[in-house]
Amino acid sequence: xxxxxxxxxxxxxxxxxxxxxxxxxxxxxxxxxxxxxxxxxxxxxxxxxxxxxxxxxxxxxxxxxxxxxxxxxxxxxxxxxxxxxxxxxxxxxxxxxxxxxxxxxxxxxxxxxxxxxxxxxxxxxxxxxxxxxxxxxxxxxxxxxxxxxxxxxxxxxxxxxxxxxxxxxxxxxxxxxxxxxxxxxxxxxxxxxxxxxxxxxxxxxxxxxxxxxxxxxxx
Numbered sequence: 428x429x430x431x432x433x434x435x436x437x438x439x440x441x442x443x444x445x446x447x448x449x450x451x452x453x454x455x456x457x458x459x460x461x462x463x464x465x466x467x468x469x470x471x472x473x474x475x476x477x478x479x480x481x482x483x484x485x486x487x488x489x490x491x492x493x494x495x496x497x498x499x500x501x502x503x504x505x506x507x508x509x510x511x512x513x514x515x516x517x518x519x520x521x522x523x524x525x526x527x528x529x530x531x532x533x534x535x536x537x538x539x540x541x542x543x544x545x546x547x548x549x550x551x552x553x554x555x556x557x558x559x560x561x562x563x564x565x566x567x568x569x570x571x572x573x574x575x576x577x578x579x580x581x582x583x584x585x586x587x588x589x590x591x592x593x594x595x596x597x598x599x600x601x602x603x604x605x606x607x608x609x610x611x612x613x614x615x616x617x618x619x620x621x622x623x624x625x626x627x628x629x630x631x632x633x634x635x636x637x638x639x640x641x642x643x644x645x646x
Contacts (some may be wrong), residue, residue, distance in 0.1 A: 430443065432563075432612075433565060433566070433569070434565055434568075435569075435607045435608045436568050436571065436604075436608060437565070437568075437569030437570045437573065438569045438572050438573030438604055439573060439601065439604040439623065440473070440477065440570055440573065441470070441569065441571060441572065441573025441574035441575075441595055442573040442577060442600050442601060442627070443597075443601070443630055444469065444473050444574070444579045444630075445466060445470055445473065445573070445574035445578055445629050446576075446593065446597040446627065447630040447631055447634040448465055448466065448469040448634065449462055449465060449466045449469070449577055449578060449581040449593065449636060450581070450593060450594070450634050450638070451637055451638040452465040452466075452634045453589060453590055453593075453633030453635065453638065454634070454636065454638025454639035454640075454641075454642060455638040455639065455641050455642030457586050457589070459582055461556055462581050462589075463578075463582045464583050466574075466577070466578035468580055469574065469578075470570075470574040470575070472561035473530055473570055473574060474499070474566075474567045474574065475572040477566040477567060477569075477618075480561040480566070481559070481562040481563045482559045482560070482562065482563035483559075483562075484562070485558070485562040485609070486559040489556055489557050489558070489559060492549075492551050492556050492557065493556070494555060495545075495549050495551065495553050496541065496551065499541060499545060499549065500520050501546050503540050503541060503544065503551060503602065507510070507536075507540075509538055509545065510544065511532055511533065511542075513527045513547065514532040514535065514543060514544060514547060515528045517547050518532055518547065524546045539577075541553065559617075559618070561608065573600070573604075576596060576597065576600055577593055577597050580592050580593040580596045580597070581593045581643065584626060590635075594628075597627055597631065598624055601620075601626075602624060602625050604623060605622065605623030606619065607618035617636050
């Protein structure tokens with residue numbers, strides 16, 4: 428579910444950022460070559476930036492998880508009784524009686540002490556550490572998929588239809604991603620859709636106005 432939600436948000440970022448870029452350029456020129464160049468450049472830059480950011484972020488998280496596991500392993504080796512008492516306390520804090528918590532802690536420790544402490548104390552699954560490459564590729568593909576919509580919408584239609592088609596398709600896509608993101612996060616879809624649509628419309632409006640002013644000024 429978390430990966431799906433991240434993919435929806437990544438696609439949403441691709442839609443909004445690329446739509447703002449190509450609509451801004453469209454405010455200054457109707458050259459298909461210029462629109463394609465700007466949109467493709469924005470798509471590549473945005474997708475690479477998202478992938479690199481996710482890779483760095485998740486790598487840092489993975490390093491932290493590994494460091495926490497290594498420290499827990501040392502503590503289990505150096506002070507096993509203290510760690511057993513700690514695990515007992517953590518289980519008791521979750522609603523078990525002291526006697527049951529002690530028995531459960533002893534059984535978990537006998538089976539796999541590190542895994543027990545990792546899951547109960549640290550909230551980490553040693554067999555399923557975060558993968559930075561998965562996160563990077565997911566962000567890259569999600570952003571690219573979202574960015575393709577405004578890019579194709581601005582370059583494929585005839586000149587007079589480019590802006591209406593782009594704005595309309597982007598707003599519809601933002602309704603879909605806003606609804607999907609809210610449903611995956613168990614939130615109110617109406618508020619998420621409204622935020623998405625208003626934010627996307629504002630981004631396109633501002634960039635179009637800036638592009639039109641620059642075009643009128645001969646920049």
